[in-house]
Amino acid sequence: MASTAKIDPAPVWSAIQAIPKGEVASYGQVAVRAGHPGRARWVAQLLARQLGPKGLPWHRVVRSDGRIAFPTDSAEFLEQAKRLRADGVLIVNGRVTISKRSILDEAIWG
DNA sequence: TCAGTGACGCACA
DNA sequence: CTGTGCGCCACTG
Numbered sequence: 707m708a709s710t711a712k713i714d715p716a717p718v719w720s721a722i723q724a725i726p727k728g729e730v731a732s733y734g735q736v737a738v739r740a741g742h743p744g745r746a747r748w749v750a751q752l753l754a755r756q757l758g759p760k761g762l763p764w765h766r767v768v769r770s771d772g773r774i775a776f777p778t779d780s781a782e783f784l785e786q787a788k789r790l791r792a793d794g795v796l797i798v799n800g801r802v803t804i805s806k807r808s809i810l811d812e813a814i815w816g
Numbered sequence: 817t818c819a820g821t822g823a824c825g826c827a828c829a
Numbered sequence: 830c831t832g833t834g835c836g837c838c839a840c841t842g
Contacts (some may be wrong), residue, residue, distance in 0.1 A: 707836050710831095712839085712840080713839075732824085732825090733823075733824055733825085733827065736829070737824090744825090744837065744838075745824095745837090746824045746825065746836095746837085746838090747823095747824050747825085747837070747838060747839075748824095748826065748840085749820085749823090749824085749839060750823045750824060751821090751822065751823080751838095751839065751840065751841095752823095753826095754822070754823050755821055755824075755840085759832065768823090769823085769824070769825085770824075770825060770826085771825090774823085775823035775824080775831095776823065782823080786823090790836075805821070
């Protein structure tokens with residue numbers, strides 16, 4: 707069989723959808739939640755390819771430092787920052803102003 | 817098949 | 830605190 711055998715991204719979309727409004731999660735945390743620990747880059751790649759369902763709250767996925775993955779001068783950055791603010795998340799210096807990484811660690815699922 | 821790439825993460829200075 | 834370097838792994842051409 708010549709199947710491409712690519713990993714099923716479904717659990718990844720599920721993990722992102724599971725992020726509560728007003729909170730954010732890191733790529734690594736999403737990867738773990740999706741059952742693929744250490745695949746943070748893979749998760750980022752999926753989003754970069756703009757795959758996944760339409761209503762996917764991709765803007766709630768940030769770096770482990772709470773930093774937005776895009777350059778501060780990028781249009782994509784402004785887009786994500788705008789959406790996060792709409793969710794009630796405050797952004798300062800391109801960084802999510804949440805109690806350190808309360809969420810990035812395990813405040814959500816841990 | 818091989819080599820390059822990247823919306824990452826972490827250790828170290 | 831910031832900046833730099835390396836490792837990681839899946840996908841693309």
